[in-house]
Amino acid sequence: MGVAAAAALAPYVRSMSVYDITGPPGVHLGLPSTQVSVVLPVDDPLDVAWSGDPGSRQRSWQSVSGLHTRPAHIRHGGRMAGVCLGLTPAGARALLGVPAGALAGTLVELDDVDRSFRTLPERLATTPSSGWGAAVGRALLQALERREARAPRAEVGRALALLTRGAAVSAVASDVGLTRRHLGELVRVETGVTPQRWRQLARFQRSQPMVAAGRRLADVAAACGYADQAHLAREWRELAGCSPTAWRRQELPIVQDMAASRQQDGEA
Known part of the structure; x- marks a missing residue:
């Protein structure tokens, strides 16, 4: 993502990770945080469920999860690739058009929240991995321009x-x-x-x-x-x-690879 785009999105996007990780098949833990998570996988849909709730399991090309107090279990076959965003509460309002509170504890599709993102997975699928961050950055800037950015009180x-x-x-x-x-x-x-x-x-x-x-x-x-x-x-x-x-012990290789991706692509 360019410097200008990163600066414009800084109040709204706490982190952006462009990742392409290979390793043994397994289950990655999506840990609770103060951010709204948006995951845009490439090549294979995200297979995710809340810990202890098999009925919540879904396969998605554009997953959004609000604040939660239990981990998400992300099953993978040995490769995970795509873009992961962490939005601030202000970012939920400015980019998705809803308060973060409306998404708390949920796993939903991004285009169920804002239909304007519905073509983003297809665009990423036809873009080289080196351009994924820029493509997502452009989509976020367009979302920011579509609505008045109303900050929390x-x-x-x-x-x-x-x-x-x-x-x-x-x-x-x-x-x-x-x-x-x-x-x-x-x-x-x-x-x-x-x-x-x-x-x-x-x-x-x-x-x-x-x-x-x-x-x-x-x-x-x-x-x-x-x-x-x-x-x-x-x-x-x-x-x-x-x-x-x-x-x-379980997550260190994934954490290191995603940290390297952030350093290479840059954080918003």
Whole structure:
């Protein structure tokens, strides 16, 4: 994606990964985060389901998942290729036309949310992998131009920023001039989760690259705001369905390959 496009999309697209990964067949974990995930696979559709819910399994060429508190299981036959986006709450509104809260806990098709994206999978299928990022960037810029980018309410945006940094919910409510109840209502509408859950997801998300890098778990816990290593481990089992060590052992090659893809293609 070009510099100008990346700058225009920066408030809305937290990350973009162009990936083409090969390895043994298996199940990749899509971990919870504070982002709306959009996956556009190439060559083979995405085979995805929520952990513990086989009835949610679907094969899709353009998958969107809102904020969630359990991992997604992505089955693959040894190769995964395509583009993965992480949208901010503002990005859900500006690019998809809906608040992130409307997508919470769901697995849906992108063109069910916005029909203007319906031809994007076909365009990617006829584009060399070196051009996938640019093709998606153009589609996102066109979506941004089609509608007026309406940001979340200012106090909600500030509250989410403070919660992401680990501030206590009561302190955040006081800072933005809302009662805890009113803050909770506004955050749930905007994101689909409570302020406390957003804070938890942000903390968990911060820990993921540190765990992948092999840092001592006690150091990760301290850096991310966990009470101790045991607290970190409990939260990982709740949100990832496995321990940090087990996740790193299983997912490290995929994490490294996707990180290399981000460095090569650039993040929005």
